[in-house]
Amino acid sequence: MTLTLATLIIFAPAVVLIAVCILEHRQIAAFRRRLAVPLNWTPEFSVDRYRPMFRLLEDDDIRFLRSQPGATPALVKRLRRQRYQVFRGYLRSLESDFRQAVDGLTMVMLHSPSDRRDIARALIVSRVKFSIGVFRVRCRLSLYRWNVGHEPVAHLVSLFEGLQLELLALAPDPAAV
Numbered sequence: 001m002t003l004t005l006a007t008l009i010i011f012a013p014a015v016v017l018i019a020v021c022i023l024e025h026r027q028i029a030a031f032r033r034r035l036a037v038p039l040n041w042t043p044e045f046s047v048d049r050y051r052p053m054f055r056l057l058e059d060d061d062i063r064f065l066r067s068q069p070g071a072t073p074a075l076v077k078r079l080r081r082q083r084y085q086v087f088r089g090y091l092r093s094l095e096s097d098f099r100q101a102v103d104g105l106t107m108v109m110l111h112s113p114s115d116r117r118d119i120a121r122a123l124i125v126s127r128v129k130f131s132i133g134v135f136r137v138r139c140r141l142s143l144y145r146w147n148v149g150h151e152p153v154a155h156l157v158s159l160f161e162g163l164q165l166e167l168l169a170l171a172p173d174p175a176a177v
Helices: 002-034 052-056 060-067 073-111 117-144 154-170
Strands: none
Touching: 052 073, 052 154, 060 073, 073 117, 073 154, 117 154
């Protein structure tokens, strides 16, 4: 029995370490595939396409619907569920665009002739803030589904907009390449 416990104590951290290494290797490989984009790549991001998110979860339309004759609780629930699904689609798209902007800035940083620690720092801060913001929005979105409020997404969109502006300022000009 003691031998089994000692073996477990010795080998468990090794198994965890191997699993972490395998996961890290997969993430690096996925990152390299995403960075296989030519240097003259120009981002086609538009922050304006996320503006509908700002009012999608507002209660104005639901209050209006409730005031109409013939509006049933089932109809209100269906509208709320549909808006929830549309909002989730917007959020997935925003996450994808943010990831592409991060990858683009990483590519600019890696191909820069000088050390760009400023970009690395900005990327880390932006990614952490964005991840926390997405987590908050997802938590509040699940509450919205049951009519318990909503989370403003203006902060997430402004983080993406800042990253987009930085990418546009630092990305190489395709006409110059």
